[in-house]
Amino acid sequence: MRCSYSVCVPAPSRLRADACPGVVATHDAADGALARIRLPGGALTGAQAHVLAGCADDLGDGAIHLTSRANLQLRAVHDTGELIGRLADAGLLPAPTHERVRNILGSPLSGLDGLADIRPLVGALDEAVCARPELARLPGRFLFALDDGRGDVAGEGPDVCWQALGPATGALLLDGADTGLRVPARNVVAALAEAAAAFERVRGSAWRVREIDDAPLIAAVRHLAEPTEPTEPTKPKGLPRTGPPPVGPFCGDAGVVAAPLLGELGAAVLRRLAGLVERLVVTPWRTLVLPGVRPGALSGTGLVTDPADPSPGISACAGRPGCARSLADVRADARETMTALPAGVHAHFAGCERRCGRPRGAHLDVLAEDAGYRVEGTWVPADELADALKGRQ
Numbered sequence: 001m002r003c004s005y006s007v008c009v010p011a012p013s014r015l016r017a018d019a020c021p022g023v024v025a026t027h028d029a030a031d032g033a034l035a036r037i038r039l040p041g042g043a044l045t046g047a048q049a050h051v052l053a054g055c056a057d058d059l060g061d062g063a064i065h066l067t068s069r070a071n072l073q074l075r076a077v078h079d080t081g082e083l084i085g086r087l088a089d090a091g092l093l094p095a096p097t098h099e100r101v102r103n104i105l106g107s108p109l110s111g112l113d114g115l116a117d118i119r120p121l122v123g124a125l126d127e128a129v130c131a132r133p134e135l136a137r138l139p140g141r142f143l144f145a146l147d148d149g150r151g152d153v154a155g156e157g158p159d160v161c162w163q164a165l166g167p168a169t170g171a172l173l174l175d176g177a178d179t180g181l182r183v184p185a186r187n188v189v190a191a192l193a194e195a196a197a198a199f200e201r202v203r204g205s206a207w208r209v210r211e212i213d214d215a216p217l218i219a220a221v222r223h224l225a226e227p228t229e230p231t232e233p234t235k236p237k238g239l240p241r242t243g244p245p246p247v248g249p250f251c252g253d254a255g256v257v258a259a260p261l262l263g264e265l266g267a268a269v270l271r272r273l274a275g276l277v278e279r280l281v282v283t284p285w286r287t288l289v290l291p292g293v294r295p296g297a298l299s300g301t302g303l304v305t306d307p308a309d310p311s312p313g314i315s316a317c318a319g320r321p322g323c324a325r326s327l328a329d330v331r332a333d334a335r336e337t338m339t340a341l342p343a344g345v346h347a348h349f350a351g352c353e354r355r356c357g358r359p360r361g362a363h364l365d366v367l368a369e370d371a372g373y374r375v376e377g378t379w380v381p382a383d384e385l386a387d388a389l390k391g392r393q
């Protein structure tokens, strides 16, 4: 049993409703309607990519924006009815009642480089979640994950996660921590769905597992675990952990991981990718896994495939003009100053203290303020930002 608080306390009482956007219920941003399209496991077929490119061109701002949960967003959407119709026809809106809760991360290289293949489990879990009416009430922030054993998406703080320990069994994690329960692969889908249902029953106004005592969740899935005494729970570091797959070729010529600058993909580029692959994978680190593609095939797209390029480590929130809360055009400032950062240094630019989209890993905090930025808490004028970023570790 584990509780996030030293003394278990009731779930927090929230003043504001969970307003995570979807396609049916968009977010009213300063630049128009923002639609978020869930991609369980980050998977997108070439045909679906083609449809999305058309939606971005015809109905949005001409770009597709990658999120830190391996989803996609369209901004400045001016005809949501048309968007819903096109996405539904493309199979990207299979369950409108559940669209905001189809938040399922999957190890993006799974099945491509020899480790356990969790792709069928992602599809089965998506179907199981959408088949249970009560799970439509989960908060939009609730996150499932299926990790193929390398420990990449398990490190993203999912609420409920199965991390493979071998082809036939794995560890059940809650809020990223090992519960000690070992769940056979055949029971994974049922176990994660049961844990989510138990969370929905007890959560009150909580949005994430870390806000509650997780004992009811463990009790709900124990019958699906292996019939042995649970092993001693281990801390997250007790299970394997790896970071994001780096940009560049993977497994020789198996394909390439490519990064759009600041996670923004032009419709023309996505259309070109749609012609190169049958299926691509969007990762939670705002990169794309392109099976069977060599870096040379991406020339002229602006996608980064050079592991020495620092730009994939830089992220930014929407900022001005898309967000009314922003104190600066943080994306323009990030583009202008990112070359000052040494390769390998990660930084997140944010227009206000909410710091939307910030990565979980270590990074420089670059926060907009009037006429300048706070870099790791130290204010610098805007015209000295590049100098302030130079030589940072």
Ligand code: SF4
Pocket (backbone or CB within 6 Å): 317, 318, 319, 323, 324, 325, 326, 327, 350, 351, 352, 353, 354, 355, 356
């Ligand atoms: S961090 Fe602030 S400014 Fe940036 S998108 Fe979020 S709310 Fe808007």
